[in-house]
Amino acid sequence: MNIERLLISTAFATVALSTNASAQESVLGDSSAHASIFGWSGVYVGVNAGSSFGDFEHQYEFTIPGVPGPLLDGSIDLPVDGLLGGVQAGYNWQSGQFVYGVETDFQGSSVEGEGSISGGAVAPGGAVLTGQASTKLGWFGTVRARVGYTPVDRFMVYATGGLAYGHTESVLTGSIDTLQVASIKSETKTGWVVGGGVEYALNDNWTIKSEYLYANLGTAALYSGDFGIPGSDLSFSNDIAFHTARIGLNYAF
Secondary structure, X not given: OHHHHHHHHHHHHHHHHHHHHHHHHHHHOHHHHHHOOOOOOEEEEEEEEEEEEEEEEEEEEEEOOOOOOOOEEEEEEEEEEEEEEEEEEEEEEEEOOEEEEEEXXXXXXXXXXXXXXXEEEEEOOOEEEEEXXXXXXXXXXXXXEEEEEEEEOXXXXXXXXXXXXXXXXXXXXXXXXXXXXXXEEEEEEEEEEEEEEEEEEOOOOEEEEEEEEEEEEEEEEEEEEOOOOOOOEEEEEEEEEXXXXXXXXXXXX
């Protein structure tokens, strides 16, 4: 994706800027270097943009009376991708070369995917189970701790992790011959997120960052019913996990 190339370019540019700044400090001498040292402590707000990608897994299982075990089970894995953009705010506290902080963010998202299944003979007479699934991530946010290290002035590498939450909408359809089922489920899910990034201070107020996150919003039931056959059960659930690559611009107060 173009946005992923932009993210990689921004990461390299951030490292290059920090290397150049460090070289200039060496040339100017200790007094000038100490005069330009950037302090990371304080409140900041900013904006971000990037892309998300991954697989949304949709597990299914079908059982009927008198037959041991499921007649059919498996997963519809939906390749998903899309763009995102949002805002963030946080607070940093610096101790020596280490920076500790907390950050919260919120993004709108166009991440979505769809797929289908076609099973074998699963009922007397050779009936075939077919189904389709689609899921969209409308928005998501995180509340995370950050731990960073500043190897040179104005440049920080950091790890991050914490709570993730997001809103999904899933549409399911299934059929066995003339028996049909349809379900739409919209819900807000919670889970966890981990990641890391690099950040560079352009001046005393503005910083840029390049960041990667992996978020898992957990597994939730989407549908369960007898599908028109007494004693039978058709169930669907989904597992929402995705990767995010993004760039950001912050203003520190």
